[in-house]
Amino acid sequence: MGGIKGLISNGSPHCGAWSGQLIMREITFQSLTRRSEIGANCYVLDTGMARIALDSGMHPKEKAFDAIPDFSLLEDGDLDAIVVSHSHLDHVGSLPVMMRRHQKAPAYMSPVTCDFADALLHNSVNVMSSQREQDGIKEYPLFTHRELDGLTRRFLTRRPGQPFDIADTGVKAEFFDAGHLPGSVGMMLDIDGLKVFYTGDVHFEDQTVSRGAEFPTEHADVLIMECTRGAVERAPGYSRQAESDRLADVITRTMARGGSVLIPVFAIGKTQEILMMLHELKGQGKVKADIPVHIGGLSSKMTQIVDKHSNEGRRHHPGFRLLESMTGIVKSKKGERVTRCQAGRIYAVSSGMMSEYTVSNDLAHHFINQPKNSLCFVGYADPDSPAGAILASLPGAPVKLSNAHPPVELNCEVARFDFSGHAPRHDLVEYARKLNPRKILLVHGDGPALDWMAATLSLALPECEVIIPLPGEKINLG
Ligand SMILES: [Zn+2]
Numbered sequence: 001m002g003g004i005k006g007l008i009s010n011g012s013p014h015c016g017a018w019s020g021q022l023i024m025r026e027i028t029f030q031s032l033t034r035r036s037e038i039g040a041n042c043y044v045l046d047t048g049m050a051r052i053a054l055d056s057g058m059h060p061k062e063k064a065f066d067a068i069p070d071f072s073l074l075e076d077g078d079l080d081a082i083v084v085s086h087s088h089l090d091h092v093g094s095l096p097v098m099m100r101r102h103q104k105a106p107a108y109m110s111p112v113t114c115d116f117a118d119a120l121l122h123n124s125v126n127v128m129s130s131q132r133e134q135d136g137i138k139e140y141p142l143f144t145h146r147e148l149d150g151l152t153r154r155f156l157t158r159r160p161g162q163p164f165d166i167a168d169t170g171v172k173a174e175f176f177d178a179g180h181l182p183g184s185v186g187m188m189l190d191i192d193g194l195k196v197f198y199t200g201d202v203h204f205e206d207q208t209v210s211r212g213a214e215f216p217t218e219h220a221d222v223l224i225m226e227c228t229r230g231a232v233e234r235a236p237g238y239s240r241q242a243e244s245d246r247l248a249d250v251i252t253r254t255m256a257r258g259g260s261v262l263i264p265v266f267a268i269g270k271t272q273e274i275l276m277m278l279h280e281l282k283g284q285g286k287v288k289a290d291i292p293v294h295i296g297g298l299s300s301k302m303t304q305i306v307d308k309h310s311n312e313g314r315r316h317h318p319g320f321r322l323l324e325s326m327t328g329i330v331k332s333k334k335g336e337r338v339t340r341c342q343a344g345r346i347y348a349v350s351s352g353m354m355s356e357y358t359v360s361n362d363l364a365h366h367f368i369n370q371p372k373n374s375l376c377f378v379g380y381a382d383p384d385s386p387a388g389a390i391l392a393s394l395p396g397a398p399v400k401l402s403n404a405h406p407p408v409e410l411n412c413e414v415a416r417f418d419f420s421g422h423a424p425r426h427d428l429v430e431y432a433r434k435l436n437p438r439k440i441l442l443v444h445g446d447g448p449a450l451d452w453m454a455a456t457l458s459l460a461l462p463e464c465e466v467i468i469p470l471p472g473e474k475i476n477l478g
């Protein structure tokens with residue numbers, strides 16, 4: 001990691017001057033993450049009068065208390081409010097634990113995020129209960145269905161373009177469409193005139209369902225920015241259309257040789273993007289219209305939520321309801337556990353990284369050893385996940401997919417596509433230039449990504465202080 005990290009950690013209170021006024025108290029930022037990475041995202045803004053948390057995630061790979069933010073950095077009951085950017089597990093997964101510790105804090109989020117989070121967190125109780133049984137993790141589940149039903153009454157929904165006051169904190173907020181997945185937002189917070197913008201996860205380009213972010217471009221004093229793709233230069237000549245045409249080619253040749261196609265996807269966001277892409281490809285005649293597309297139980301539930309909100313906000317195909325209007329969708333029946341693929345079908349099933357105990361992992365055990373099949377990766381794959389292991393394997397090599405089963409030979413076709421829901425790094429730099437903040441705090445990135453962003457932004461905005469916050473470190477925003 002670079003030398004720019006932790007440049008300021010000045011804990012002494014002093015006058016901060018911003019937007020033409022002097023304020024005699026300190027406003028600080030503190031990351032509750034356990035490491036500088038993409039994991040259990042959670043940040044606290046302390047205005048000197050009130051404390052507001054931004055997101056409360058769960059690490060997808062870690063277990064038990066190591067998977068949640070370091071809540072011991074706050075006194076129980078200290079938080080006044082929580083604001084949630086979107087419904088991915090790494091932003092919302094530990095919200096019930098945080099809300100239990102801070103009984104008076106409401107959680108603000110968009111209406112779509114509210115529905116997604118409710119479904120995701122209930123599913124998370126089931127996943128943790130399985131892990132308790134199978135892996136002996138005695139702390140699981142970290143919360144129960146019953147507790148969740150009580151906590152969701154403190155979820156308060158706000159829409160982009162509807163400025164609101166955050167509880168009694170004196171802080172004004174406004175959501176802006178972040179283009180990352182349905183319901184995702186960035187947020188502008190006005191703390192006594194200090195303008196702080198938090199991007200959450202953002203994509204500025206159109207996807208198949210979501211339109212690119214509509215973020216503010218007026219000056220902000222502080223920018224808290226995600227850096228997911230900071231270490232990756234996008235392939236020259238990239239176009240989303242060319243990528244989806246390449247996916248159509250893989251599907252067509254797999255069907256011609258009597259195989260099936262497995263597309264591991266996150267249940268929220270990526271499933272609906274891929275379904276809409278397949279619908280478009282079928283409409284364009286690039287994929288045969290009668291090929292069935294199989295989706296799993298959680299993906300069906302999440303797709304229902306996107307369909308329920310199909311007339312709201314900015315999106316492509318407004319009013320189009322995937323589950324009713326798309327041809328060839330096959331849903332798993334309630335409680336059905338699909339472990340074998342049928343020839344001639346596309347399986348768009350979770351999880352995206354093929355984690356153990358998920359449908360995509362179950363299917364892979366009898367799938368990747370068959371040369372007629374194709375496995376298509378369309379999103380992020382952590383190197384330590386089963387998906388990462390497959391991507392790092394040579395054809396014919398055995399791949400360990402789970403602890404419970406022997407390794408499986410990789411004989412199927414493997415293809416990888418760039419349908420990322422995160423902004424390419426140059427778009428992030430361009431956005432930072434527009435806001436022209438005095439301070440930038442870089443979050444949500446692995447070491448090399450944070451380092452590239454810090455070095456590039458320091459050159460692009462020489463007047464700006466670029467900071468990679470250390471876990472637990474209090475940073476003065478004034
Ligand atoms: Zn996300």
Ligand SMILES: [Zn+2]
Nearest residue numbers: 088090091201
């Ligand atoms: Zn994220």
